Amino acid sequence: MALVTSPLTKSKPYPFLPLRRAKELNAKSFKLATNRKRQSFSIFADSSKNISNGAALEIGNNSTGPLFESEPVLKNYRRILLSDVVVTRERNVFWGRKWNSMDIGTAGVVLATHLLSLLAPFYFNWSAFWVAFGLYCVTGLLGITLSFHRNLSHRSFKLPKWLEYLFAYCGVQAFQGNPIDWVSTHRYHHQFCDSERDPHSPVEGFWYSHISWMFDSSSIIERCGGQTNVGDLEKQPFYKFIQNTYILHPIALGVLLYAIGGFPYLVWGMGVRIIWVFHITWLVNSACHVWGKQAWNTGDLSRNNWWVALLAFGEGWHNNHHAFEYSARHGLEWWQIDMTWYVVRFLQAIGLATDVKIPNEIQKQRMAFNN
DSSP states (O other): OSSSOOOOSOOOOOOOOOHHHHGOOOOOHHHHHHHOOOOHHHHHHGGGGGGGGGGGOOSOOOTTTTTTTTBOOOOOOEEOOTSSSSSSSOBOSSSSOOOOOOOHHHHHHHHHHHHHHTTTGGOOHHHHHHHHHIIIIIIIIIIIIIIIIIIIIIOOOOOOOOHHHHHHHHHOOOOSOOHHHHHHHHHHHTTTSSTTTTTSOOOEEEEHHHTTGOHHHHHHHHHHHHHHHHHHHHHHHHHHHHHHHTHHHHHHHHHHHHHHHHHHHHHHIIIIHHHHHHHHHHHTTGGGGGBBBOSSSOSSSBOOOHHHHTTTTTTTTHHHHHSSSSSSSOOTTSSOOOOHHHHHHHHOOOOOOBSSOOOOHHHHHHTTOOO
């Protein structure tokens, strides 16, 4: 997921800062951090074989220090609760570093929306509730999962430009950043999944993968470099306009809701609804790399998680997604509920969605564990 806030000024390319200590890592530790083969994640599968008295994964003699200039790393290794995932590079982004204006703005937005939602019991009415629920579906399903994720990030299907832009604008109102920033971060996540260059991996702590990674934008730049992976969006004036004026659009929606329904609509439509979609989206980054089952040999920590799938319109079938990133369908089994796929299938049936990609049997066989 991209940063919650985006600058109003035109984005500039960021210089890539190379790994600080790559030369110090031996071949075994470097393979653990960067190789996406499943064997390299064997340390997570059975922590009893790799952890002794809370400290001693054999990942290189010098691997306990920070890999990046702004990356404070704790030395104790531990398993995440009810999971076999081991936190090997736990990070604390709140202390011991300098916060830039982007980090402060992002944290301010997240804090403000959570505080606003605390007023929900005092400003409840059914019309405000249904406004929040409707916006949850519009911004979460049509905006984030269908547009930002499956359409823009992975090009799983094509839409007419007017409909592509409409759905993308729904995603803008989810308050999770503009499409260019969101897509860039997500593509880097897949490129470097669960390695030391992943923008948000639970091997650096559950809460880091869930939320706190957003408060350290410098780390993302150091890990991944500039936004060199979104040229397809940057050449389209619509997405550049949204990037440069991003913050104005959620503000306009808030003003509209207040004008229509007063403070209850603001609390439920811009408080409760936003943090609900926030945490559901973030659970895909965190819970779906910690709890659940792996159906495919993806070489990373992605899991299929049924309860996240129900909340996130099918995004919880995350191991399916990492196995077949190009697929418009994440719930590959008939019983795997995938509301986003049902919408895509409907759009395909009426001729609006074309070039819809799903894996064939040969592709499934290649990703199977027994291959």
